[in-house]
C-alpha cells in the first residue's frame with residue numbers, strides 16, 4: 001500500500017475510534033445520570049438553580065467545600081465531621097458506601113455497597129460543573 005493511503009486509512013480508523021469512545025462516554029454518563037436520578041433524586045436536585053429537597057442541591061458538589069449550600073440546614077453530625085473538607089472522589093466514595101461512618105449522626109439515609117454503581121454516581125457528580 002502507498003504510504004499516504006496507509007496514513008489515510010490509519011487516520012480514519014483513529015477518527016472512528018475517537019467517535020466511538022466519545023459516544024460510549026456519553027452513553028455511560030446518560031446511564032449514570034439515570035442511576036443518580038433513581039437513587040438520589042428523591043432527596044437531591046442536580047441542576048444549577050434548582051432548590052433543596054430533603055437534601056441539598058448537588059450541582060458542583062465535587063468542586064466545593066462540604067456543607068456549604070446556602071439555605072440548607074445540615075445536621076450537627078454532618079457539620080462536626082465534614083465542615084471545611086473538600087468533596088473529592090475518595091471522600092464521596094466513602095460517603096456513599098456508608099454516610100454514618102463518615103459523619104456519625106448524619107440524616108442522609110442511603111448506602112451503596114456496589115463499587116461500580118458508586119463509581120458511576122461519582123462520574124456523574126463530577127460532570128456537574
Ligand code: HEC
Nearest residue numbers: 039040043054055056066067068074075078106107108110
Ligand atoms: C433519603 C434521602 C437521601 C438520599 C436517597 C440521598 N441523600 Fe444525599 N443527603 C441527604 C441529606 C438529608 C443530606 C444532608 C445530610 C446531613 O445534613 O446530615 C445529604 C447530603 C449529601 C451530600 C453532601 C452535600 C454537601 O452540600 O456537602 C452529598 C455529596 C450527597 N448527599 C450525595 C448523595 C448521592 C450521590 C446520593 C445518591 C446516590 C444521595 N446523596 C442520596 C439525603 C439523601
